[in-house]
Amino acid sequence: MLDALEAVIAERRRKPVAGSYTCELIAAGRPKVAQKVGEEAVEVVIAALSQGREEQLNELADLFYHTLVLMSELELSLDDVRQRLSERHQPAAERSTG
Numbered sequence: 001m002l003d004a005l006e007a008v009i010a011e012r013r014r015k016p017v018a019g020s021y022t023c024e025l026i027a028a029g030r031p032k033v034a035q036k037v038g039e040e041a042v043e044v045v046i047a048a049l050s051q052g053r054e055e056q057l058n059e060l061a062d063l064f065y066h067t068l069v070l071m072s073e074l075e076l077s078l079d080d081v082r083q084r085l086s087e088r089h090q091p092a093a094e095r096s097t098g
Helices: 002-014 021-028 030-050 053-073 078-088 092-097
Strands: none
Touching (some): 002 078, 053 078
16 A cells, blocks of 8 residues: 555646645645654654544644655655665674675
């Protein structure tokens, strides 16, 4: 699902759609997108500490979405993140030779 959402965000960047929240967010620019990621992260923390499962899931979904929009703004992809995570989980000997 994250890959599909990433593709939708890329499509909205290439071909803006009137009334699309994603398009409005992209048009607002990097500072606004980054701000939204920060707001959503705070909401995730609040939900984790004081709210139920539904609110937690909703806030985490919002954080994932806004993070994907920010990644698009930064020209980063899920594959970039997967690669970095893979690199981090290689044994130390493999990292030093690669």
